[in-house]
Amino acid sequence: MAGIEREITLRFLAEPADVNFGGKVHGGAVMKWIDLAAYACGAGWSGKYCITAYAGGIRFLKPIHVGNIVEVTGKVIYTGRTSMHIGIDVKAGEPTSPLKQLTTHCVVIMVAVDESGVATQVPEWVPTSEKDIKLRESAITLMQMRKKIGDEMAAHVAE
Template identity: 35%
Template sequence: MNKTYKHVEETRITISELMLPSHANFSGKIHGGYILNLMDQIAFACASKYSSTYCVTASVDTVDFLNPIEVGELVTMKASINYVGRTSMVVGIRVESQHIQSGNVKHCNSSYFTMVAKDDNGKNVPVPGLILNSELEIKRFLKAIKRTEMKKTRQDEFDRDDFIPENYLKDLENYNVKIELNG
């Protein structure tokens, strides 16, 4: 079988939406859940465009709300494939808001959505390989690998059957926590 490859450039998607009062939370800022919904939509569109299949969200990594978004601002989301596995893709998303009158642009959020390609029966299907054309694209691919490795290492360390909390009590001394172990 001939393996297909696609350039990162072919994966890029941009959407923009004006933020309305109906998108605001009780403090008058745009609700984070609404932004996450838009991010999930662009991640789906990006992954589906790349893989030419239906895709589902497997995980969301690093959602940091850096700056609030105001009603009346234009939100622009830019997405591209940063990494591909056999059936999965990591979609990098950058969220910016622009004040319409001043033109001032704020970086509001960056996040990584892991999407999995599916066939009509819900089975995982292989995705095309990724062609990396720049130092930035190589860096993004490597960072995705490192995030996955770190997550696996963390799971291996703390999800073990022989995990002993007492071995970590010293690590907790400078945190806002009180330990009261029973038994």
């Protein structure tokens, strides 16, 4: 049911196929996991198929090692008419320990679409806690910053 599930966590083991040349989990693998969690979160909130419109502000804080338990949590932090801003945290740690460290963070914007691929309305998310109000305000600030960056980048796009 739409408008109920605001947060989701995907959990799995980092596998040898995820490793880069330096022996740690490849950033591209982490980005794939982020997209999967953002989709699951957006689809759960909207009750619709969703597409990725934007992924940004990604910060790789600590490496993930093969064999780590990885937790990718997506949480709706702002809703527009057809879009959802989803805060993503990636945490990892040894399977034998309950401790997980934040390794990566970013914001992903998902857009709900209908069967024809046309953007469709999503349920509004209204923050109630002080922390959630701050997350929503941050999402709005980031939106304004992306608009300015987009305007600056226009000079680099060939028509």
